[in-house]
Amino acid sequence: MEIPTSCTLCPRKCKANRTTSIGMCRGGSTVTIARAALHHWEEPCISGTRGSGTVFFSGCSLQCCYCQNYTISAEGYGKQISTTQLADIFLHLQAQGAHNINLVTPGHWAPWIVEALEMAHKKGLQLPIVCNTSSYETIETIDLLANYVTVWLADIKYHSSECSQKYSFTEDYFPVATKAIERMLFHNGNCKYNEDGILTHGVILRHLALPGNLADSKAVLQWMASLPQGSFIPSFMSQYTPFHNASQFKELSRRISTWEYKQVIQTALDLGLSEGYMQEKSSAKEEYTPAFDLTGV
Numbered sequence: 001m002e003i004p005t006s007c008t009l010c011p012r013k014c015k016a017n018r019t020t021s022i023g024m025c026r027g028g029s030t031v032t033i034a035r036a037a038l039h040h041w042e043e044p045c046i047s048g049t050r051g052s053g054t055v056f057f058s059g060c061s062l063q064c065c066y067c068q069n070y071t072i073s074a075e076g077y078g079k080q081i082s083t084t085q086l087a088d089i090f091l092h093l094q095a096q097g098a099h100n101i102n103l104v105t106p107g108h109w110a111p112w113i114v115e116a117l118e119m120a121h122k123k124g125l126q127l128p129i130v131c132n133t134s135s136y137e138t139i140e141t142i143d144l145l146a147n148y149v150t151v152w153l154a155d156i157k158y159h160s161s162e163c164s165q166k167y168s169f170t171e172d173y174f175p176v177a178t179k180a181i182e183r184m185l186f187h188n189g190n191c192k193y194n195e196d197g198i199l200t201h202g203v204i205l206r207h208l209a210l211p212g213n214l215a216d217s218k219a220v221l222q223w224m225a226s227l228p229q230g231s232f233i234p235s236f237m238s239q240y241t242p243f244h245n246a247s248q249f250k251e252l253s254r255r256i257s258t259w260e261y262k263q264v265i266q267t268a269l270d271l272g273l274s275e276g277y278m279q280e281k282s283s284a285k286e287e288y289t290p291a292f293d294l295t296g297v
Contacts, residue, residue, distance in 0.1 A: 001083065001115045003029050009108050010061035011138055011176045022076075025108035026059035031116075032078040032109075033057050034071075036089045036296030038098055043235055043277050045199040046100065046130060046153065053098025053127065055089065056292065060105050062134050064157075064168045066210075066246035068289045073105065074244065079297045083112050087119035089296060094127050099198045100151065102130040107137045110144050117148045128200045135177035136170065142183045152184040152203045159219035166249070167210075178223065181205065189231045203232040204277075208240055209264045212251025218267050225271035234276035236264055243289075 006015040007023050016023035038051030046052050056069065058078030071077045081089075090101050106113050117129065131149040135156060156177055158164040164173035184203050191202030205224060209217050224234060238261045246252040265278055 001111050004111070007108075009110055009138065009141055011136055011172065012061060012170070022059075023108065025061045026074070026076040027108045030080040031057070031083065031086055031112040032059065032076070032080050033086070033089075033297055034078040034292040034294065035290055036093060037290070038093070038096055039102065039290065042102065042132075042153070043204060043233075045193065045197060045233075046102065046151070046204070048099040048196055048198045050097040050099055052100055052102040052130065053090070053093030053096070054102040054104060054132075054290075055086075055093075056104045056290070057106050057109050059108055060134070061108055062136050062168045062170065062173075064134075064244075065248065066167065066240065066243055066252055068241060068243045069105075069292070070244035072292050077292055079294050081297065083116040084119060086112070086116035087123065087125075090116065090120040090125050090127075091123055092296070094125055098127060099196070100128040100130050100200075101125070102132055102153070103149075104132040105134065106131060106145070107133060107141050110141050114144060114148060128198070133180075135180045136168075136173055137176075137180045139179065139183050142180055142187070146184075146187040150188060150201045151199050152181075152188060153206065154181055154184060154203060155206050155208065156181065156220055156224065157208065158216055159223065160216045163213060163216050167252070182227075185227070185231050189228070191230075191233060199233075204235050205232045206235045206237055207264075208237045209256050209261055210240055210252065211254050211256045211260060214260055214263055217264050221264070221267050221271055221273060225273055229272070230275075234268065234273045236261075236268055236276070236278045238279040241289075 014024040022028040035056040039054035060073035130151040132153040
């Protein structure tokens with residue numbers, strides 16, 4: 001594997017020399033992870049009964065002010081490991097009974113992950129590979145990962161460039177993310193399940209409803225409804241909790257109200273986005289955030 005010396009793996013294209021420094025994503029020369037364990041809090045067709053074999057990568061191409069994983073995404077907490085060690089972690093999760101390998105925020109580590117997956121497959125890895133992404137990805141990175149990923153667990157966060165700039169420090173989130181999602185659908189647009197009801201091929205599109213941003217959520221749902229019917233599974237999330245630097249914005253300093261979330265769900269139903277997932281309001285709890293304590297690393 002060749003480490004990027006002018007990195008353009010993510011849409012920020014910061015051109016960092018990752019052999020000697022870190023990029024805007026906080027990624028350097030050695031893949032860094034903060035946790036690798038069975039995770040039971042994804043959508044039922046991902047977590048199943050035994051859990052999703054989830055690997056949390058450090059760093060992120062976005063820097064969302066409310067990120068629940070901010071200790072690893074913004075602060076860079078994690079342990080540096082070799083690609084050989086990463087391959088062994090994938091195999092260990094398979095041995096624990098994981099339904100799949102779930103790569104959380106992997107884009108800025110894509111070449112390292114591909115190398116590790118190649119090693120793991122040669123040693124007997126047979127699980128579906130899930131890419132758990134903000135969707136702020138380049139087409140090139142999507143295409144690279146698509147050689148291995150069969151399930152995309154993808155966010156569509158914002159429609160408005162004002163919202164994306166204010167909360168995630170990027171004006172181009174919507175045009176970049178929608179092109180990336182369309183590419184995911186091109187690669188894996190038809191859902192397939194195994195005998196246990198686990199998704200083995202397809203796209204889940206998640207939208208996290210933010211307090212005080214109902215109009216933007218409705219615009220996101222309008223775009224989702226424009227996609228080919230049945231080409232993805234929608235998932236509407238109410239779990240927003242004011243983590244990290246969210247308190248700097250008054251509207252984000254609280255959890256979403258029941259009325260706001262009901263409005264999101266009603267809009268989805270009105271648009272025909274009914275074959276998917278919604279969350280109970282009890283999902284907005286800090287204890288649903290996993291402990292980033294190097295478990296499994």
